[in-house]
Amino acid sequence: MRHCIYPGTFDPITHGHLDVLARATKLFDRVTVAIALDTTKDPLFSADERVEMIQPNVACYKNVRIVTFSGLLVDFARKQKAAAIIRGLRALSDFEFEFNMALMNRHLDEDLETIFVMPNEQFSYTSSSLVKQIAKLGGDMAHFVPPNVASELKKKFAV
Numbered sequence: 521m522r523h524c525i526y527p528g529t530f531d532p533i534t535h536g537h538l539d540v541l542a543r544a545t546k547l548f549d550r551v552t553v554a555i556a557l558d559t560t561k562d563p564l565f566s567a568d569e570r571v572e573m574i575q576p577n578v579a580c581y582k583n584v585r586i587v588t589f590s591g592l593l594v595d596f597a598r599k600q601k602a603a604a605i606i607r608g609l610r611a612l613s614d615f616e617f618e619f620n621m622a623l624m625n626r627h628l629d630e631d632l633e634t635i636f637v638m639p640n641e642q643f644s645y646t647s648s649s650l651v652k653q654i655a656k657l658g659g660d661m662a663h664f665v666p667p668n669v670a671s672e673l674k675k676k677f678a679v
């Protein structure tokens with residue numbers, strides 16, 4: 521069984537993340553969406569809220585599950601017996617950060633590969649923080665996030 525981990529903060533999940541996930545499900549027998557609790561970010565949504573927002577959007581895949589994890593990604597991946605980490609590369613600007621992270625992870629675990637896929641170009645400028653900013657200022661998020669996520673964002677920023 522080829523198993524990969526799709527890690528991220530997913531605060532919140534966007535159509536761009538879901539595009540990467542759809543590609544991962546075709547490449548691997550099993551995909552674990554892994555919400556990292558140890559990041560440098562200060563998330564708007566709790567880990568449970570993020571799991572709940574992702575759930576209905578991955579229900580169509582039989583080979584996807586969602587978990588949260590703390591500690592190092594490589595340790596988590598090793599425990600899960602995953603063969604690879606999958607990450608999306610939206611644009612050249614993602615490259616340096618992703619390159620550093622992939623090399624650091626390789627240094628920590630030589631056997632764990634990082635595989636990059638390119639999401640559809642219509643999502644190349646989507647990011648969770650821009651979506652949150654649009655939501656906060658009352659803009660239309662329909663192009664960037666699924667309806668359940670848009671509705672949770674609206675609730676967060678309701679006055």
Ligand code: COA
Pocket residue numbers: 527528529530531534535536537538540556558559560561591592593594608609610620621622624625639643646647648649650
């Ligand atoms: N579509 C849309 N947006 C995308 C995207 C895509 N396909 N791919 C990335 N993004 C955006 C996200 O929206 C997010 O935007 P933001 O910065 O505005 O919030 C940003 O790119 C990256 O977010 P995400 O994909 O959720 O990943 P991340 O960079 O937050 O994840 C971890 C980093 C969780 C993988 C990393 O911190 C980690 O591994 N943590 C565990 C601890 C550890 O092992 N640390 C050592 C790492 S070497």
